[in-house]
Amino acid sequence: xxxxxxxxxxxxxxxxxxxxxxxxxxxxxxxxxxxxxxxxxxxxxxxxxxxxxxxxxxxxxxxxxxxxxxxxxxxxxxxxxxxxxxxxxxxxxxxxxxxxxxxxxxxxxxxxxxxxxxxxxxxxxxxxxxxxxxxxxxx
Amino acid sequence: xxxxxxxxxxxxxxxxxxxxxxxxxxxxxxxxxxxxxxxxxxxxxxxxxxxxxxxxxxxxxxxxxxxxxxxxxxxxxxxxxxxxxxxxxxxxxxxxxxxxxxxxxxxxxxxxxxxxxxxxxxxxxxxxxxxxxxxxxxxxxxxxxxxxxxxxxxxxxxxxxxxxxxxxxxxxxxxxxxxxxxxxxxxxxxxxxxxxxxxxxxxxxxxxxxxxxxxxxxxxxxxxxxxxxxxxxxxxxxxxxxxxxxxxxxxxxxxxxxxxxxxxxxxxxxxxxxxxxxxxxxxxxxxxxxxxxxxxxxxxxxxx
Numbered sequence: 001x002x003x004x005x006x007x008x009x010x011x012x013x014x015x016x017x018x019x020x021x022x023x024x025x026x027x028x029x030x031x032x033x034x035x036x037x038x039x040x041x042x043x044x045x046x047x048x049x050x051x052x053x054x055x056x057x058x059x060x061x062x063x064x065x066x067x068x069x070x071x072x073x074x075x076x077x078x079x080x081x082x083x084x085x086x087x088x089x090x091x092x093x094x095x096x097x098x099x100x101x102x103x104x105x106x107x108x109x110x111x112x113x114x115x116x117x118x119x120x121x122x123x124x125x126x127x128x129x130x131x132x133x134x135x136x137x138x139x
Numbered sequence: 140x141x142x143x144x145x146x147x148x149x150x151x152x153x154x155x156x157x158x159x160x161x162x163x164x165x166x167x168x169x170x171x172x173x174x175x176x177x178x179x180x181x182x183x184x185x186x187x188x189x190x191x192x193x194x195x196x197x198x199x200x201x202x203x204x205x206x207x208x209x210x211x212x213x214x215x216x217x218x219x220x221x222x223x224x225x226x227x228x229x230x231x232x233x234x235x236x237x238x239x240x241x242x243x244x245x246x247x248x249x250x251x252x253x254x255x256x257x258x259x260x261x262x263x264x265x266x267x268x269x270x271x272x273x274x275x276x277x278x279x280x281x282x283x284x285x286x287x288x289x290x291x292x293x294x295x296x297x298x299x300x301x302x303x304x305x306x307x308x309x310x311x312x313x314x315x316x317x318x319x320x321x322x323x324x325x326x327x328x329x330x331x332x333x334x335x336x337x338x339x340x341x342x343x344x345x346x347x348x349x350x351x352x353x354x355x356x357x358x359x360x361x362x363x364x365x366x367x368x369x370x371x372x373x374x375x376x377x378x379x380x381x382x383x384x385x386x387x388x389x390x391x392x393x394x395x396x397x398x399x400x401x402x403x404x405x406x407x408x409x410x411x412x413x414x415x416x417x418x419x420x421x422x423x424x425x426x427x428x429x430x431x432x433x434x435x436x437x438x439x440x441x442x443x
Contacts (some may be wrong), residue, residue: 052260059239061308062273066302067267 001109003008003041006097016065019082019100021063026084031095032056034085035071039078039137043129050076054085061098062120068100077103077138103129103138151154151195160194160233162187174355175348179223181231182339190234205308207336208236211279211325212315214341217389218298221317223341227313228273237311241272250295260291262298270309279314285386295343300330344387347374353391357422362399369423378432394430401426 004010014022026033033055036048051071055064064082071080080101083094107128114122129137140194166184173180188414189206196203208231212220232240246266252258276282284290303312314331316324319338325332342351342353350373357363363371375394379385402422406414 055267058267058270059241060309062270062306063237063267066263066270066306 001106002104003043003079003099005041006083007044007098008098013102014098014100019068020061020065021097022098023064023082026082026096027056027061027064029059029086029095030056030088031086034050034083035064035067035080036083037071037075037078037080037101039103039134040130041079042125042130043058043108048079048081048115052082056087071102076101079103105138149199151198153191153195156191156195160191161189162230162233162345164227164229165233171220172355173225173226175344176219176353178221179219179339179341182375183227184222186337187234188228189394190231190236191206194234205236207334209303209312209335210314210337210339211312211321211335212339212341213318213321215343215387217294217387217391218341218342218343219388220359221275224273224275224315228311231273231311238273238309239271241269242275242290243269243272244277245274246277247292250276250282250299253292254263255291258294259298262295266298266302266310268307270439274310274312275361276312276314278316280316280320283324285327296331297327297338300334302394303334346373346376346380349380349387349391352388353395356392356395359396360399361418361420363423365421365423368422368427375427375430375432384431397430398422398426401429 008014023033037049037051038045038048052067054066058064059091068080068082078101079099081097081099083097086093086095109125109127112124112126116122148370164203166187169180169183186208193206210227211221215218221244224244228237228240229244231237249265250258250262253441260307268347282292282296302310312335314321315336350369353376354364354369376391379390379394384390399422405423405443406412406418407424411426
């Protein structure tokens with residue numbers, strides 16, 4: 001099951017050229033661009049691992065792409081996303097986030113129903129991938 | 140989809156193309172503001188022409204791959220290497236060869252780290268900043284220390300070489316340094332020599348060029364020589380040139396700064412005098428003559 005988180009996730013995967021243009025837009029707006037990766041695709045997993053430092057004082061997106069390719073070399077079997085943080089007053093939050101790399105095989109999620117008192121049901125989603133220990137979840 | 144269809148044209152007016160880019164303006168500005176440096180200007184003109192033709196070829200659908208434009212500038216101190224690097228970036232940007240046209244000027248300190256594992260991130264950080272523009276490495280020969288085998292400079296060189304090769308479209312690297320030491324540097328790093336397409340040598344300035352430079356600098360600072368002061372300054376240049384540590388235009392600039400100091404001092408000395416604009420602007424022969432270069436005949440170095 002293809003996970004859909006962040007921008008553009010219902011579109012076909014972005015090409016490097018499309019990623020470059022998105023990153024260039026972010027840099028042009030003065031946002032800090034981050035590269036983050038994880039192998040826990042749960043939608044409530046907010047805190048992904050960061051690759052290097054946020055990049056904000058670059059004039060051109062080629063430098064960010066260079067880092068992304070480095071990250072792909074090491075963590076190409078995991079999810080990698082770009083996020084852009086706007087530090088200007090009043091925003092001080094993420095403005096854009098999109099997935100730029102995903103594992104070849106996405107096993108999807110299991111829905112668990114927990115029967116509580118009085119016929120209530122609580123739902124839990126668990127990624128099948130997360131059954132295995134971290135670092136060995138994909139491939 | 141429209142954008143992907145290449146718009147090929149059969150005829151291109153060279154003049155229109157030239158005017159559209161605005162390159163001629165930069166080149167004439169270069170001629171006007173940089174005195175001397177004939178071989179440098181010729182080479183820049185050649186590069187500009189090549190890129191212009193390349194642009195037109197692209198529009199006609201005759202692709203031939205972007206030419207390599209990494210350069211090395213060699214020459215004595217104060218011959219204008221940094222100034223030209225800034226101009227080149229502007230030219231390349233106008234011709235669309237580099238996307239942003241910023242110049243990131245670095246020396247060994249900014250590229251090479253202090254301990255194991257420090258160099259690669261540092262060098263990459265600089266490279267990222269320079270992407271889409273020009274990376275100017277001043278005194279590049281310091282990157283390589285032959286006396287120390289475990290010097291981290293070698294690591295920086297390897298990363299640079301790799302990026303110079305694989306990301307030719309993204310940045311232009313310019314290495315600068317004094318002639319003889321750069322030759323040694325290239326001799327011990329053949330990879331660099333072959334990856335650099337343009338080796339440009341900056342000649343020393345002649346006496347006439349130096350006086351032109353001095354007058355240009357003064358004009359920019361809103362000063363001027365009186366005719367006698369100019370004659371004195373011609374003598375000054377001839378004497379200064381034979382002293383040690385003479386560094387061309389940089390020595391001239393330092394000399395002019397000292398002249399301004401002495402002129403200010405002379406003006407302050409006479410408090411009752413009512414000053415005109417002309418007084419404030421003029422540098423007198425006495426200001427020049429007070430220089431130590433005339434007196435001790437060669438003993439003082441950069442001191443005065």
